[in-house]
């Protein structure tokens with residue numbers, strides 16, 4: 001992403017992972033600019049600057065968090081490499097659970113232990129990623145800071161966008177170089193960057209066919225099957241057509257990630273640990289359905305078809321053959 005000359009750059013290109021993907025930049029505008037809401041209302045990502053939305057969190061460095069979240073049992077993912085590909089072992093179908101090998105461990109630890117561990121991490125060794133929901137249990141000081149977020153501004157966006165309730169806020173503390181591989185969420189997301197820099201590659205729902213998400217009943221539901229570090233273009237040929245929208249966010253930036261938009265998130269390499277806070281909202285309830293349906297609605301339909309089929313067939317391994325019988329030679 002080309003930074004304008006007058007923009008202070010505190011990162012450089014070699015901190016960014018190189019992928020063979022065509023990309024353009026996500027628009028970036030001050031929160032006072034009406035174009036921000038125009039872009040959001042079109043369902044497109046935008047980087048919102050200078051909003052001070054989570055200003056009270058600017059002091060959330062490791063020392064402060066360790067002091068004020070000391071007793072919280074935090075969810076931490078432990079990975080043997082830089083990838084932290086989400087999996088949901090709750091919804092695993094029995095048949096799939098037997099074959100599925102979780103790519104990393106999920107543990108709980110006090111934040112003090114987390115801070116000590118990431119300090120002693122060696123390059124190429126195990127990596128940690130703290131991903132803790134911000135609830136009342138995180139401690140009074142943190143709750144006090146949270147309550148001092150710019151809620152008037154945040155609720156103004158929620159209202160104007162017609163979103164449903166705020167479902168959760170995730171506190172994310174990542175080691176430099178950590179990657180959350182490409183996936184989509186079924187919620188609207190205001191992603192606030194607090195410390196350090198992250199680069200997010202976003203892809204609209206229209207590019208579903210380029211990103212090959214795992215089947216709905218798979219533990220990696222919603223996650224792309226494509227390994228961006230080593231894409232298998234024989235198995236996933238349309239990945240070559242993917243066009244990313246790149247956002248590089250730093251302290252004080254807020255990125256709108258629309259629901260069902262695929263996104264790949266990386267903490268810049270050699271940039272120190274990163275702190276982010278996201279805001280996940282239920283999406284606007286669709287009123288009267290307008291035709292033709294949009295890509296987001298078609299993704300929701302595909303999800304429902306897969307869920308119906310796996311429920312009807314009982315065996316996930318039968319879903320593929322049935323869909324092939326339904327389509328091959330009949331629909332193309």
Ligand SMILES: CC[C@@H](CC(=O)C(=O)O)C(=O)O
Nearest residue numbers: 172180185189191265276278
């Ligand atoms: C969940 C982790 C990820 C963010 C993300 O995917 C989201 O907020 O939806 C990241 O920052 O590494």
Ligand SMILES: [Zn+2]
Nearest residue numbers: 183184185263
């Ligand atoms: Zn996400």
